[in-house]
Amino acid sequence: MKPRGEFFDVAVIGGGSAGLAAAVTAARRGARTLLLERHGYLGGMGTASLVHTFCGLYLLREEPGAVLANPGFPAEMAGLMIAATGLGPVRMGRVDVLPQHPVEFARIADVLVAAEPQLELRLHTEVTAISREENWAIRLAGRAGSLTVTAGMLVDASGDALVATLLGLDAAMAAVPRLQRPAYVFGVQIPRPLDESARLETAGLIVEGIRAGDLPDAAMGLTFRASGRLGEIFGTLDLAGGELGYDPLDTACLTNLEVEGRATASTTLAWLAGKSACWKSGYISHWPARVGIRESRRWLGETVLTGADLIVGRRFEEEIALATWPMEFRESPRGPKLRFPEDNRPAGIPLGCLKPVGLDRIFVAGRCISTDHDAQASIRVMGTCFATGEAAGRAAAGG
Numbered sequence: 001m002k003p004r005g006e007f008f009d010v011a012v013i014g015g016g017s018a019g020l021a022a023a024v025t026a027a028r029r030g031a032r033t034l035l036l037e038r039h040g041y042l043g044g045m046g047t048a049s050l051v052h053t054f055c056g057l058y059l060l061r062e063e064p065g066a067v068l069a070n071p072g073f074p075a076e077m078a079g080l081m082i083a084a085t086g087l088g089p090v091r092m093g094r095v096d097v098l099p100q101h102p103v104e105f106a107r108i109a110d111v112l113v114a115a116e117p118q119l120e121l122r123l124h125t126e127v128t129a130i131s132r133e134e135n136w137a138i139r140l141a142g143r144a145g146s147l148t149v150t151a152g153m154l155v156d157a158s159g160d161a162l163v164a165t166l167l168g169l170d171a172a173m174a175a176v177p178r179l180q181r182p183a184y185v186f187g188v189q190i191p192r193p194l195d196e197s198a199r200l201e202t203a204g205l206i207v208e209g210i211r212a213g214d215l216p217d218a219a220m221g222l223t224f225r226a227s228g229r230l231g232e233i234f235g236t237l238d239l240a241g242g243e244l245g246y247d248p249l250d251t252a253c254l255t256n257l258e259v260e261g262r263a264t265a266s267t268t269l270a271w272l273a274g275k276s277a278c279w280k281s282g283y284i285s286h287w288p289a290r291v292g293i294r295e296s297r298r299w300l301g302e303t304v305l306t307g308a309d310l311i312v313g314r315r316f317e318e319e320i321a322l323a324t325w326p327m328e329f330r331e332s333p334r335g336p337k338l339r340f341p342e343d344n345r346p347a348g349i350p351l352g353c354l355k356p357v358g359l360d361r362i363f364v365a366g367r368c369i370s371t372d373h374d375a376q377a378s379i380r381v382m383g384t385c386f387a388t389g390e391a392a393g394r395a396a397a398g399g
């Protein structure tokens with residue numbers, strides 16, 4: 001059968017950490033590759049939702065000094081980000097993380113894509129339907145209307161296992177209230193650096209404001225971290241999860257989260273300005289393009305990586321990357337809970353987690369690969385998404 005419309009060897013759906021890695025890798029291996037993204041920039045949660053730290057890049061270890069866990073694309077991204085921000089890895093408790101700036105992430109992604117003649121990027125393009133004849137037929141919606149392109153191989157890096165739903169297949173999703181809570185990250189400008197004592201003072205003030213009835217209870221989930229740029233900090237507001245019937249796939253629910261995030265952030269910042277010199281001339285400088293979603297649908301793959309695998313640092317014959325981030329549970333309003341593997345051991349991620357059951361010519365990457373809820377709490381971080389994305393791109397381009 002002749003391909004309909006434009007034909008690509010590989011089409012990657014979603015240009016977040018995983019999709020970027022998949023598309024660049026497939027193109028570098030010679031595959032004519034199409035990268036589809038609904039936003040006006042790449043980076044996914046790392047740009048559109050202002051998530052500002054790369055986790056999962058480094059091995060867990062007691063000794064000082066960060067050691068990269070996965071070579072290849074994750075290491076390349078770490079190097080490019082360090083060169084862009086001038087900031088190296090930071091030890092936070094038992095983990096090493098790399099501060100990343102969303103503005104730099106989007107710019108670096110543009111440069112990486114532009115360097116690949118075999119890679120075609122379509123921003124402002126939403127995938128609305130998928131069918132399979134001899135090749136994959138992908139329906140795209142843009143400002144000019146709809147268009148169908150075809151591809152021999154598909155990578156689902158949508159974060160939400162979108163392709164499973166578009167094909168009418170089952171996907172896994174944790175039941176409320178276990179689903180990881182969403183969060184709203186926003187940018188703030190303040191005249192002085194937010195040092196440790198200002199941070200502690202702010203936390204105390206917020207508690208005081210809630211007790212006095214001046215601030216909503218939701219303000220309790222608000223924390224701040226310096227971005228590394230003069231006067232700029234990020235506020236992260238953990239939002240209500242399961243206890244209020246949270247559904248990350250329901251646009252009415254997502255609408256409420258966006259509005260609640262902005263309202264709580266604005267009220268709290270205005271109140272803090274009247275209480276502390278540190279916040280007096282502070283202001284919110286930018287909102288995210290979308291609320292941060294930590295967990296939604298997961299693919300049902302040939303292998304399902306589990307929390308039990310991660311705890312013992314299980315290794316697999318056909319593994320494509322290492323998962324090193326502790327399982328980070330954000331299910332409760334009482335804050336995060338981390339579960340570390342025995343002896344800081346990394347676990348393998350087998351290729352089977354990237355291969356949907358009963359389908360060929362498709363690979364999955366990023367936070368929606370085939371895992372249980374517990375393992376997703378580790379593999380969802382961007383350092384690991386770069387690694388699963390790279391592996392999916394390599395596999396889609398023929399190994």
Ligand SMILES: Cc1cc2nc3c(=O)[nH]c(=O)nc-3n(C[C@H](O)[C@H](O)[C@H](O)COP(=O)(O)OP(=O)(O)OC[C@H]3O[C@@H](n4cnc5c(N)ncnc54)[C@H](O)[C@@H]3O)c2cc1C
Pocket residue numbers: 013014015016017018019036037038039042043044045046048049051052053054055056125126127128157158159162182183184185291292293294365366367368380381382383385
């Ligand atoms: C509040 C919060 C804090 C976090 N903190 C950290 C942290 O500190 N460190 C860390 O490493 N990770 C963190 N994470 C996790 C991490 O950010 C995400 O799990 C990771 O970015 C997921 O990458 P991804 O590529 O799988 O998906 P995403 O980044 O969600 O990318 C998916 C992309 O697909 C696009 N897309 C979806 N559907 C379509 C469609 N139909 N058509 C076209 N495009 C589509 C989306 O627009 C998006 O760009 C955090 C997450 C949240 C929400």
